[in-house]
Amino acid sequence: MDLQLIWFFLWGLLWAVFFMTDGFDFGVGTLYPFIGKTDEEKQTMITAIGPLWDGNEVWLVAAGGVTFAAFPLVYAVMFSTLYSALMLILFTLILRGVSFEFRGKIDDPRWKRLWDTCIFVGSFAPALLFGVAFANIFQGIPFDGEGVYHGSLLTLLNPYGLLGGVLFLLLFLQHGALWLGIKTDDALQGRATRVAAMVWPLVVVAAVLFLVASWFQTNLYANYLAHPALFSVIAITVLALLTVRVFIARKAWFKAWFASALTIVGATFFGVIGLFPNLFPSSLDAAFNLTARNASSSPLTLKIMLVVAIIFVPIVIAYQAWSYNLFKHRVAPADLAHDETY
Amino acid sequence: MDVVMLSRLQFYATSAFHFLFVPLTLGLSWIVAYMETRYVRTGDETYLAMTKFWGKVFLINFAVGVVTGITLEFQFGTNWSGYSAYVGDIFGSLLAIEATAAFFLESTFIGIWIFGWQKLSKKAHAGVAWLVAIGSNLSAVWILIANSWMQHPVGYTIRNGRAELTDFFAVITQEFAVLQIIHVLSSAFVLAGFLIMGISAYHLLKKQHVDFFSRSFRIGIVCGLVGSLVVAVEGDFHAKDVTEKQPVKLAAMESLWETTRQAPIYLFAIPDEENGRNAVEILPIPGVLSFLGHGDFNAEVQGLNDFPRDERPPVLLTFLAFRGMVALGTYFILISIYAFIRRNKLLESPLLLKIMLFSIPLPYIAIQLGWVVTELGRQPWIVWGMMRTSDAVSPIAASQVITTLVGFMLVYSLLGFAGYYLIFRHAKKGPSLEAA
Numbered sequence: 001m002d003l004q005l006i007w008f009f010l011w012g013l014l015w016a017v018f019f020m021t022d023g024f025d026f027g028v029g030t031l032y033p034f035i036g037k038t039d040e041e042k043q044t045m046i047t048a049i050g051p052l053w054d055g056n057e058v059w060l061v062a063a064g065g066v067t068f069a070a071f072p073l074v075y076a077v078m079f080s081t082l083y084s085a086l087m088l089i090l091f092t093l094i095l096r097g098v099s100f101e102f103r104g105k106i107d108d109p110r111w112k113r114l115w116d117t118c119i120f121v122g123s124f125a126p127a128l129l130f131g132v133a134f135a136n137i138f139q140g141i142p143f144d145g146e147g148v149y150h151g152s153l154l155t156l157l158n159p160y161g162l163l164g165g166v167l168f169l170l171l172f173l174q175h176g177a178l179w180l181g182i183k184t185d186d187a188l189q190g191r192a193t194r195v196a197a198m199v200w201p202l203v204v205v206a207a208v209l210f211l212v213a214s215w216f217q218t219n220l221y222a223n224y225l226a227h228p229a230l231f232s233v234i235a236i237t238v239l240a241l242l243t244v245r246v247f248i249a250r251k252a253w254f255k256a257w258f259a260s261a262l263t264i265v266g267a268t269f270f271g272v273i274g275l276f277p278n279l280f281p282s283s284l285d286a287a288f289n290l291t292a293r294n295a296s297s298s299p300l301t302l303k304i305m306l307v308v309a310i311i312f313v314p315i316v317i318a319y320q321a322w323s324y325n326l327f328k329h330r331v332a333p334a335d336l337a338h339d340e341t342y
Numbered sequence: 343m344d345v346v347m348l349s350r351l352q353f354y355a356t357s358a359f360h361f362l363f364v365p366l367t368l369g370l371s372w373i374v375a376y377m378e379t380r381y382v383r384t385g386d387e388t389y390l391a392m393t394k395f396w397g398k399v400f401l402i403n404f405a406v407g408v409v410t411g412i413t414l415e416f417q418f419g420t421n422w423s424g425y426s427a428y429v430g431d432i433f434g435s436l437l438a439i440e441a442t443a444a445f446f447l448e449s450t451f452i453g454i455w456i457f458g459w460q461k462l463s464k465k466a467h468a469g470v471a472w473l474v475a476i477g478s479n480l481s482a483v484w485i486l487i488a489n490s491w492m493q494h495p496v497g498y499t500i501r502n503g504r505a506e507l508t509d510f511f512a513v514i515t516q517e518f519a520v521l522q523i524i525h526v527l528s529s530a531f532v533l534a535g536f537l538i539m540g541i542s543a544y545h546l547l548k549k550q551h552v553d554f555f556s557r558s559f560r561i562g563i564v565c566g567l568v569g570s571l572v573v574a575v576e577g578d579f580h581a582k583d584v585t586e587k588q589p590v591k592l593a594a595m596e597s598l599w600e601t602t603r604q605a606p607i608y609l610f611a612i613p614d615e616e617n618g619r620n621a622v623e624i625l626p627i628p629g630v631l632s633f634l635g636h637g638d639f640n641a642e643v644q645g646l647n648d649f650p651r652d653e654r655p656p657v658l659l660t661f662l663a664f665r666g667m668v669a670l671g672t673y674f675i676l677i678s679i680y681a682f683i684r685r686n687k688l689l690e691s692p693l694l695l696k697i698m699l700f701s702i703p704l705p706y707i708a709i710q711l712g713w714v715v716t717e718l719g720r721q722p723w724i725v726w727g728m729m730r731t732s733d734a735v736s737p738i739a740a741s742q743v744i745t746t747l748v749g750f751m752l753v754y755s756l757l758g759f760a761g762y763y764l765i766f767r768h769a770k771k772g773p774s775l776e777a778a
Contacts, residue, residue, distance in 0.1 A: 051457040054408065055450035058441060064415055065438035072430020072504075079419025079426075080736035087746045090416050091753055094409040098757055101405035105764050147423060148737040297431045298506040308439050316446045323454055326461050335457075 003302040007070040008279065008292040010309060012272030014066055016265040018059035019130070019168075020175075023264055024257070025053040027176015029096060029123025030169070033116060035180075035191040042116065044331045046100055048183035051327045053100065055320055057093070067279075069305050073295035074279045081141055081149035085133055085156055089126045096122025127172045128165040132156055135164020135210075138271050139218045140283030150284065160217045167206040171267065174199045174244065175260045181253030185330050193253065200245050207241060207267070219281075220274025230273055237266025346735045348743040349421040352750065354717075356413045358710060359754050363407035363761075365709055368482055368527060369534025369569075370400045371475035373561060378468040388554055393471075395773040396538065396558070399765055404452060404478075406761040410754070421743065425724050425734035429505045432498055432513060433488055440484035448477030482530075483523050490519035492725050493716070494587045505728065518587060521580045522716075528572040529712070532674055533705035535565030539681065540702035541769045543695035546688055551772050559698075560685050567678035573671060578634070585635035588726060589644045591719040594657045595664040596631055598645045605631035605643040613657045618647050655721045663714035670708035677701065 028049050036042035068075040079086060095118040103115035139160055142150045177199065180192035211234070214220050224230045240262040247256035275281070279295060282288035296302065343351070374397050381389035415437060418426050426434065451473040458467055497512035498505045507513070539562035542555035585592045592598075597613040597620055598605060606626035614621040629639035636643070646654055677697065684691045724731040 047457070051453035054453050055446065057412075058446045058449045061412060061415060061445055062438070062441040064419075065434070065441040068415075068418065068426065068430055068434030069438035070434075072434050073427050075419045075430060075434065076423035076427040076736075079416065080421070080423040080738055083420045083736070083738050083742050084745075086416060086420060087749070090413060091749055093412065094753060094757070097409035098405050098761070101402060102760055102764060105402070106767075146737060147427075297435070298501075300510070301431045301435050301507045304507070304510050305435055305438060308442060312442045312446075316442065316450075320446075320450055323450055326454065327457065334460075 003299060003306065004277075004292040004296045006306065007066070007296065007302055008276060009272070011063070011066055011070060011279070012269060014059060014063040016268035016272075018056070018063050019172075019268055020261045020264045021056035021059055022053065023127075023172045024175040024179040025049045025056055026123045026127040027172040027174065028179060029119050029176070030127060030173060031176055031180070031192065031195060032123070033120050035188065035195065037187075039112070040333075040336065041188045042112075043104065043336050044184055044188060045180065046103070046119075047331045047335055048180060050100060052323065054097075055323065057097070060093075066305070070297055070302060071279055071290070071292070071295045072297060074290045077143060077147040077290055078137075078280050080147065081143045082133055082156075083149075084153040085129055088153075089129050089133075092122040092125040094122075096126075124169070127169045131165035131168025132161045134168070134268075134271060136161045137280060138164070138214065138220055138275065140281040142283045143288065144282070144284055145288045160213055163206065163210055163213055167203075167210050167267070170199055170203045170206050171260075171264055174203055175257065175264060178244075178248075178253055178257040178260050181251075182257055182328070183331055193248070193251070196256070197245075197248050200248065203263075204241065207238075211270075214274070218274065220271060223274055223276055233266060233269055233273060237263055237270060240266055343740070345738060345740050345743060346732050348740055348747060349417075349735055350731065352421065352743060352747045353414075353417055355747070356410065356417065356750055356754070358713065359758065360407065360410040360414060361709065361713060362706060362758070363403050363410065364482070365526075365530040365533040365705070366403045366537060367400070367407045367478050368530035369532075369565065370396065370403070370537075371471075371478045372531075373534055373538070373565065374400050375468065375471035375475045377561075378471045382464045382468045388557065391554060391773045392558060395554075395768075398768055399537075399541075401452075401456065402761055402764045402768070406757050408449065410757070413750075421736050421738070422724070422734050423736040425729065427504065428729055428734070429725060432491060432495075432505060432507045435507070436484055436488040436491070436513070440481055440488070444477050444480035444484055446477075448474050448481060451477060479527060482526060486522045486526055487514050487519045489716075490516060490522050493522075493720060494518040495725050495728055505725075517583055521576060521583055524576045525573060525580060525712075528569045528576065529705070529709055531565045531569030532573065533709060535562040535567075535569060535678075536674070536698070536701055536705045538562035539566060539698045540700075543698040544770070545772055547692060547695045547699070549689065552689065554773055556688055559681075559688055563678060563681045563685055566674060567682055570671060570674035570678055574675060577668075577671070581634050582637065585643070588719070590646065590649045590654055591660070591715075592635060593644060593646045593649075594655045594660040594719055595715060597657055597661040598631065598643060599647050600645040601642060601648050602645060603632065603642045604629045604640055605635070607631050607634075611661075613661055615657050652722065655719045660715055660719045663711040663718070667708050667711040667715060670704055670711070674705065674708070 028045055032042065032045055036045050064075075067078065099115040099118040099122065103112055103119070106112075133156070136156050136158075142155065144150065174196055177192045177196035181189055181196060184192060224234070240259045243259040244256050244263065247253075247259060277291040277293055278289050279292060280290040282290075297305075374393055377389050377396065378393040380386065381393055418433075418437075451470050454462075455467070455470045455474055458470060462470065491513055494516065495505070496516050497507060497509035499508050500506075539559050542559035542562060545551050545555045546559065581592070584595075596605075596607065597611050599619050606628045607630040608620070608623040609625035609627070611623040612621045632641040632643055633639045635641065646657065681694060681698065684694050688695065720726060722730050722732070724734040
């Protein structure tokens with residue numbers, strides 16, 4: 001059994017699930033100041049993601065934890081070289097998290113405006129920065145054999161990195177807008193779904209640009225050329241993205257959201273498959289690349305972690321699915337009346 | 343300051359802040375679940391009001407605790423990459439298991455608890471409260487297992503230039519971890535109990551919501567009393583375990599310089615680290631330290647001067663923190679006993695009520711001091727006897743750490759101020775009348 005291979009794909013899967021779930025929270029939070037016109041609409045938007053965002057964010061903690069556990073050297077070098085970018089993500093995520101809880105507790109416009117700002121920044125910035133970070137990983141990070149980073153925060157803001165950031169942001173905007181299509185009604189739903197329809201062509205443009213730029217900027221296609229069957233992953237992703245538009249036209253919001261989720265998972269796997277066996281390639285010298293082969297934990301740890309994952313991940317998915325099902329209804333005015341909700 | 347000191351300072355600041363909120367989450371989660379269960383069993387509306395009132399305190403506190411926890415996970419990679427690379431095989435897997443087996447549980451069900459009042463049956467909703475409590479406390483259990491491994495590494499071998507796991511079972515069942523888990527979870531009960539008693543005392547002094555807060559107060563007494571007694575009994579085992587596994591830490595905790603038989607405890611002492619002795623030591627109680635460390639008044643206890651200077655923790659702070667913690671722990675037991683005696687005459691005990699109101703911060707201080715003893719007392723090691731803290735730091739620039747340190751100060755000030763303001767405001771207002 002190739003434990004390193006299994007953990008490489010579980011690593012990719014955890015990131016994909018994080019982007020698929022917290023992605024719509026980011027989208028809703030980014031749209032929040034623009035399409036939530038009244039306080040009630042704002043509250044509705046928060047309630048639409050309120051019961052779920054916290055559980056969604058744990059996929060990030062799990063993805064980080066698995067990087068640490070299965071590929072400790074990757075964890076060490078990735079987090080220290082991307083120090084400033086990750087800290088920025090962290091700060092904004094912290095602010096987002098408390099804002100949901102704090103905002104509604106005092107009925108004062110200035111108090112609410114403060115946390116409204118934090119919700120927006122805490123959604124917009126991570127959405128963009130995760131894209132920037134992953135695009136940079138796809139093309140390689142300038143670090144040496146000692147794990148020392150030769151660059152700055154600005155090094156990451158190169159055209160390809162920014163393109164990745166914009167692509168992620170647009171994907172999450174579409175994802176969040178479609179979630180609001182499921183969870184809201186009336187004027188708010190109308191505005192959200194118009195955004196979804198408006199963003200879709202932009203996603204297509206960004207995705208095409210990203211696929212083309214990846215050809216020139218990265219080695220991602222090497223694995224696809226070696227195993228052409230893998231191109232089916234890209235094909236499925238593109239198909240999922242096209243399906244999103246079909247379901248938007250039919251006002252089938254849940255199906256459109258589901259297709260959008262599939263698009264995000266596919267987009268993540270486009271990169272993950274292309275990276276293999278690299279987890280964290282160096283742009284200075286391929287000899288410094290951290291791979292599933294040279295950066296993994298011991299076989300015993302990988303085995304124990306696999307047992308843990310096989311037992312607990314299905315349980316987690318089961319209760320999260322139950323939770324999604326419990327809160328699948330549209331947010332009604334009565335949902336906003338309770339004291340303990342946000 | 344260099345990157346090591348700055349990173350240590352940042353880790354201290356962020357973990358100390360995180361742990362202002364965690365103990366209340368741990369203790370109060372069980373209490374709220376208990377209150378809600380009583381409501382379901384008895385149909386008594388006061389219990390529902392209690393669930394909602396204390397539940398709101400819990401939720402505000404929970405929010406800050408959760409978001410500041412991620413900071414700690416991140417920092418192992420951002421600031422301590424040498425450590426992460428060297429021990430990730432063991433330490434990383436414990437954090438990953440924490441996320442998978444516990445953190446998902448608390449984070450998913452907290453959302454269901456908040457928004458699920460109308461969606462679930464009363465029984466199911468109370469069940470969700472228990473799942474939140476189990477998830478939160480299980481999270482702590484895994485984190486403490488990881489921390490205990492830094493204090494007393496077991497079940498590993500040095501291979502391929504790093505520490506590799508050889509015995510997972512040994513790691514998760516070692517005595518140090520079991521003791522630390524009991525210590526932290528029961529001190530969390532003390533903190534939650536004292537917070538409940540303190541807030542209740544405020545309203546009882548004003549003679550408002552008397553039934554509601556008398557009953558809350560009595561729940562607080564049980565938590566404070568049982569919790570502080572368990573901490574004391576466990577603390578005795580803990581001291582013996584530390585004596586065996588980290589003798590130099592024990593010596594620093596008691597500022598004992600020379601190896602002595604019948605080692606005394608000085609009621610008052612001032613360590614002089616420069617000259618390797620105490621500048622002042624008066625009022626010795628003979629043999630007590632020997633007894634605490636070994637269960638025998640005549641036993642020999644190792645002094646600091648037996649260890650090379652570069653393997654000793656900072657003595658003064660470790661010593662003072664330990665003293666402070668023990669003094670407060672003793673106070674918690676005594677005042678809880680007194681409160682227990684007066685439990686049915688609360689309104690006629692204004693002095694007790696005033697004391698309890700002003701005692702709210704004390705368990706917070708005691709717990710912070712306890713972590714200072716544990717973590718500062720572990721220095722200069724990041725993993726006891728295996729890896730020095732100075733070898734564990736990331737190859738990053740001091741300016742990066744200064745920037746984030748300032749960032750944390752700003753963001754956490756906002757969080758701390760807003761969070762405690764909300765709790766304070768809610769606590770002062772009391773339960774909403776329609777619910778009561």
